[in-house]
Amino acid sequence: MKKLYFLVYFLFPFLAFAQNADSTWFVNNYIKKEVTIPMRDGVKLFTSVYQPTDQSEKHPILITRTPYSCAPYGKNFRPYWRSFMMRYLKEGYIIVIQDIRGRWMSEGTFEVVRPFNPNKKTNKDIDEASDTYDTIDWLVKNLDNNNGKVGVSGISFPGFYATEAALSGHPALKAVSPQAPVTDRFFGDDDHHNGVLFLIDAFGFHVGYGFSQPHPRPTTQPAKTFDIPGMDNYAYYLKMGALPNFTKVTGDSLAFWSNMMNHPNLDAWWRERDARSGIKNVKPAMLVVGGLFDAEDGYGTWNTYQALVKQSPATSSKLVIGPWYHGQWASKDGTHLGNIEFGSNTADWYQNNIEIPFFNYYLKGKGSLDSISKATIFFSGENKWRKFKEWPSADVVSTPIYLEQNGKLSFEPVKAAEPTADTYVSDPAKPVPYTEKVHFNRTREYMTDDQRFAARRPDVLVYATDTLTNDITLAGPLVADLMVSISNTDADFVVKLIDVLPLDTKNNPTIKYPMAEYQMLVRGDIMRGRYRNSFSNPEPFVPGKPTQVKFTLPDVAHTFKKGHRIMVQIQSTWFPLADRNPQQFIDIYHAKDSDFIKETINIYHDQSKLILPVLK
Structure with a gap:
């Protein structure tokens, strides 16, 4: 803070003067x-x-x-x-x-x-x-x-x-x-996305920040907060384990947290809010x-x-x-x-x-x-x-782009004689982090962060187009339509749409980061598989049975420029942004630490696609 004051009053005296003049006025x-x-x-x-x-x-x-x-x-x-x-x-x-x-x-x-x-x-x-x-x-x-x-x-x-x-x-x-x-707050704001608890935001806000603490009488003093120790949120939230361990911290004072834990599915309580x-x-x-x-x-x-x-x-x-x-x-x-x-x-x-x-x-x-x-x-x-004149525009054409073998992403499906799939093992004990850096508070920059760190993990599938020969502009909601099979009875699916910058992209001198082949996150979201047919009446998966998981991500307004590539990444954990799925069809909000197990997940080619809102 002292350094900030020095910059304002000594290096930028005109700014300090402007603030003083405005405050005086x-x-x-x-x-x-x-x-x-x-x-x-x-x-x-x-x-x-x-x-x-x-x-x-x-x-x-x-x-x-x-x-x-x-x-x-x-x-x-x-x-x-x-x-x-x-x-x-x-x-x-x-x-x-x-x-x-x-x-x-x-x-x-x-x-x-x-x-x-x-x-x-x-x-x-x-x-x-x-x-x-x-x-x-x-x-x-x-x-x-x-x-x-x-x-x-x-x-x-x-x-x-x-x-x-x-x-x-x-x-x-x-x-x-x-x-x-x-x-x-069930579908997409703050606490949840598609019924998945956004752990770091929900716990940090309601408990760490003390937002949900009651104010029994008028006061100028802030509510009691919970001191979350450490500076590494990935390590802290992983060590805390299952959600009941977080609930113990809240005690009986946080009604909203308690209600969230007891309303895991979309019901009347959520609808009226x-x-x-x-x-x-x-x-x-x-x-x-x-x-x-x-x-x-x-x-x-x-x-x-x-x-x-x-x-x-x-x-x-x-x-x-x-x-x-x-x-x-x-x-x-x-x-x-x-x-x-x-x-x-x-x-x-x-x-x-x-x-x-x-x-x-x-x-x-x-x-x-x-x-x-x-x-x-x-x-x-x-x-x-x-x-x-309207949003989404009437000039948008829903255009599928398919996941293919060998990490290819194509606007034309390639039909194989037999169904083929890419496979990964999702381990809740070693979840995919949502960002590369070690930090405590959830970053805002993750929304455009470089995704190369995730692409290097064996539990993240990566698909990309060839270099684009024309600009492609997306304007509207993005739909993920996956055909999957899993070895247990539940799984989460994270889908990320990424803009891969060209190899000859120059670094901006004001931003000290290697931008050549930067994988810019354009849009990402998560879907809890049990809600694939209904958010009110969740269903288990049948192990090994190919099953469709289709969901809508928030709107996109982005142009993939000529010379760039379109990339899609798929994974099943996004931690600690999203809470971990035990990967069994049980009540996650009351699960035990021992309930979290590994799972093998298959994503089928050709039948799995993203539906892009292409602006013509």
């Missing part, structure tokens, strides 16, 4: 109020309000509702001058940030994902939508000099609360932007934002938008996807992720050309949205923004 042109806003059931929510002193015009209100604290509490200002939020301040917005029910200084009981209640009948029937309605109603009636127009925005969990805000029905709410919104269930007849304009390489809530972005299109077709909904990690669009640097560069500051472009014009238009009646398409998507590989 903020304090001189805004006043801060802390209020407690009563909800319909009597619970009071702590809210910080930053209001312009300018009385020459009436000002719109922009709200963020958060479980992460609206600190600092007291007279000090939130350091908005360090982010692009300063542009909203210069536009004269009233900025409101609120501790949600049961968190920090707000009263009430916190629930990790409070279900939406479409049938409220009494004042005791509350949800996040009703809390937003009551908040907006109080603000427009009690804040001086507001113009009666309200917007809500938020990233990640605040993105979930933004989605719920859109369901509130308050007439003053004109525009909402759910950004990387937590949406469905799917934020898409309430997305119907949405009134405010919607701007859904997310990252191609968001390791946390990429699923929520794509699928919140699709729910709006399908379930609320009259709503003005727009989608923006950039080449970003979780929340990178709100940062000052959108030029690269890990070793992959994007050719420009994509975050700055988005802020100036999409988000601020969106809220200005709906909340201030300023400017035009004519230049903002229904879907604005950045394509990695070619480093280019593209605009679409």
Whole structure:
């Protein structure tokens, strides 16, 4: 930290001056109020309000509702001058940030994902939508000099609360932007992917970070956290073993963790916590934002938008996807992720050309949205923004690419006289790591990491095309369609789509990494085989019987350039990103350490393929 201060104040004095000038302007042109806003059931929510002193015009209100604290509490200002939020301040917005029910200084009981209640009948029937309605109603009636127009925005969990805000029905709410919104924690956000527990994120967040710890009364102090020892997450999580060993650490205090352990399959408990269930007849304009390489809530972005299109077709909904990690669009640097560069500051472009014009238009009646398409998507590989009238585009052609013998990947199946397969042994005691480096916190860069480390393992199958003679652009969801047989009764299947760079690729001097034949992860995901036919009613495999495992991966927006190769890797562990499968059809959440066994897995050629969304 001292080194950072030295760089800011001595090597970059102009930046330090700009921050000082902006912070001084903020304090001189805004006043801060802390209020407690009563909800319909009597619970009071702590809210910080930053209001312009300018009385020459009436000002719109922009709200963020958060479980992460609206600190600092007291007279000090939130350091908005360090982010692009300063542009909203210069536009004269009233900025409101609120501790949600049961968190920090707000009263009430916190629930990790409070279900939406479409049938409220009494004042005791509350949800996040009703809390937003009551908040907006109080603000427009009690804040001086507001113009009666309200917007809500938020990233990640605040993105979930933004989605719920859109369901509130308050007439003053004109525009909402759910950004990387937590949406469905069973299928693809944070805790699970296709029913597979994302171990390092779920345990690290709910237990290590202490997010799910109860706040029995209003407090400015953070919840108790669990000190996870060591600096090597692979070693730590492997040593911990089966999931009951993790549950012992949580004790009886973490209701959400306990519920996850007791709801292994898709059921009513999960369905009512799917934020898409309430997305119907949405009134405010919607701007859904997310990252191609968001390791946390990429699923929520794509699928919140699709729910709006399908379930609320009259709503003005727009989608923006950039080449970003979780929340990178709100940062000052959108030029690269890990070793992959994007050719420009994509975050700055988005802020100036999409988000601020969106809220200005709906909340201030300023400017035009004519230049903002229904879907604005950045394509990695070619480093280019593209605009679409719909997503996925009608110009996409579903194109199979087949796994062949000798590690070949082909657009034309090669039929053999007898079925052939590639075989590997999956050993839960030696799972495939999700990234090469030794580290503790889950990285965000793994989403574009070099996969050569995995390609060298005997329990990872590798298939690649010849060098491409033309560009191939993918735009939409990717489908894995595998024909497999296994020696036990259950298995996981990880499918990774990879862009292999040419041998003559030069190293960028700012990134000290060998880029020649770099294997860039474009998209990867995992499927628990027991759910191949139903996520609600899992089925065991019959040992040795060829069985289809077909699943959809998140959307891709990537161009494989001429001279590159397309690669596919298949494996059965991805650790400790995903929890280990005992490779037996048993309750994984209550398995014993002794239940984890080796397994032989066959992937059949020709019948196994990826279905690519090729943009014509």
